[in-house]
Amino acid sequence: MLAFCDDVCAPAPRSERMEQRTTIEAKTLIERAARALGVNASEFITVSATRAARDTLQSYERTALQPEAHKAFMAAFDATEPTPALLDLMSLHVEVTQAA
Structure with missing residues (x-):
């Protein structure tokens, strides 16, 4: 689990909620991956989505020149x-x- 978590896992008050609908296949896959890492599905989704959000914003905010x-x-x-x-x-x- 330690390799999976980053600053998103740091102890902090968690007051915000997010909900989403998904397919049974996606839910099953997420739960399997979370168990493999020793975290619950909510933690897995939060950390994974936060990483994806950072990567997305970084690609939009970076300018690369030849x-x-x-x-x-x-x-x-x-x-x-x-x-x-x-x-x-x-x-x-x-x-x-x-x-x-």
Whole structure:
């Protein structure tokens, strides 16, 4: 069980409930996997879903660039003079944020 649990298993007040409908096959599979790890089905679902949620959010929040794109991205930081398009964009930002 120790290898399965992480900070989600840490002792903390558990005040929130979540419920879901599932098939008998999925329930049986989850219960078998939970027993194999020595945890109950609720703990198994909570830890597994939390890990999946973290992985999902991490993949949405991470930007990966190929070496050539990374080089161009870093070169953009070295540009000292803003282009006309960037100046237009900054002006638009000012207009939109001041209107709000």
